[in-house]
Amino acid sequence: MAKSVVTLAHYYTTPEIQQMADKVGDSLELSLFARDAQADIIVFAGVRFMAETAKILNPNATVVLPDRGSTCSLVEQTDVAALKAWREAHPDHVHVSYINSSAQHKALSDWIVTSRNVDDIIAHLYAEGKKVIFSPDRNMGAYLNFQYGYDMPLWSAVCEVHDKFNQAALDEAFASVGGLPHALIAHPESPLPVLQQADYVGSTSGMLNWVKQYQGAANGVIFVATEDGILYNMKLARPELDIRQAPIYAGCQCNQCPYMKLNTIEAVKRAQQGEGIVIDYLSEADMDAARLPIERMLEFSSQYYR
Template sequence: MLTQEALATGVDEQWAEEVRRLAAEQDAVILAHNYQVPAIQDVAHHVGDSLELSRIAAEVEESTIVFCGVHFMAETAKILSPEKRVLIPDQDAGCSLASSITADQLRAWKAEHPGAVVVMYVNTTAEVKAETDYCCTSANAVQIVEAIPEDKEILFGPDMFLGAHVERQTGRKMHVWMGECHVHAGIEPDHIQDTLAQYPDAEMHIHPECGCSSQCMYLLSTGDLPADRTFVLGTGGMVRRMQESKADTFIVATETGMLHRLRHENPAAQLIPANERAVCGYMKMITPPKLLRCLQTGRDEVTLSPEIIEAAKVPIERMISIL
């Protein structure tokens, strides 16, 4: 059943039925990232963060994966399921953080630091992953760095806020790439302090997904956010905390698309975005008409060379093995 929000976007039951019919006809599973528009989250077979979706992509039985998210995420699905056809409704749905480092730049950086271990946020292209030793997410970056021998130099990228947070948490000096996600500009310290002051009894929940929230994690580690009412939680953890907490209002620091799922799973809670303007325009390039077109025409297929797939799989699997 489509929500009121979905219907308000001009998407109707007929669109949803046609999307599901075509998916069944083509043996396709539709995966949607938490930052997708509500109509796409509602019609998808699975909704989750990038790591959850990668795991699902590797396990599903369908021969085609339609990935509603940004391009590097669809690439990760292809790396983990190379025998499957992976489609993305718009191949131009990029990521400002992933674009902040290219494979050539990484190769040049490695040449300046021979023998260094490369740890890259999962928000990178497949070509960059192919040059990487360990992938990480915001949720496991500290654990990954702690697993690397003390005497090794570390090149960490491309998110400078996550890099600073990890340095602070581990007490370890690293070489950090100065990349960033444009969306966190909508979740700046002043906005957060204003919102906290406006809701003095509210808890603050930071979702450690994507570059848009890494600045908040850094602020928490510097003591600029109230530690007694700030929590860093994944989606399941947020839902549980909201059910257990005495608070009835929660400030959520992440891209605003996440609120759709949280409201659905926790209708009694009052959810306030840390900033309404924290919207990832790349994620929103995946629209309901493009999803339908994708199923009708096969646009756009994600293709990677076998060499890139083989090399890029290594840091992803290392990351998963450390968890």
């Protein structure tokens, strides 16, 4: 009997890869889909931590990553032994970790969050009187501390793509459109000075929905401070709008995640035949420990987002 295959793709992959997928989405959407997928093989066209999350949530499936090099700077910049010591130095805090983290990192966490639900989950914890430490994304944590007056201790890692956005380049971009109306939407992995200028800060799906619902000036310019893959979906939804990636320095609108772009057509096709990187190296102990904070997030989200 032929094995059933489901292919998942993140919004940051190329249009050609998204067109090959059974489901395209952000981290939360793809986690939910992977958990419930009735498939023998899950091909995850994204990065390694996403494929690991799919395996943790659906351990009976064979999960395949198309390219071995598809990592994430937030993972690479985090030493798990140092993280464990940092957590132990805050014994009275709840450890909230962004989903952009390794399975071993998740296993040291009390809650996992995505960029879509991080605001609500941390607000929920503070409403319960809890104290929180946040890892691994320093920029996201700094924005939450600024926006809501939290005092969360933060781990110090950044997304190498979002961290390149900067206020000076944005000021030049805004000036370059002359008197035309303009707006900025940004992912919370961006630096705080960028987020402070934004008309909307939110997840990949949140930004896409903002564009879909945009009712501003038809001749305006929308600058998007995130990886360029999502611009395909935005322009598909609203082809009449002038949508541009925010620059990272004067004139450059070319900010891509090198790891996402390793998901080539050839690599995904091989993975669909089971020939990619199989996520079979996680220990049962790590998977069990990581599953608890992920499921805590999914349960919260299922009640909160209806």
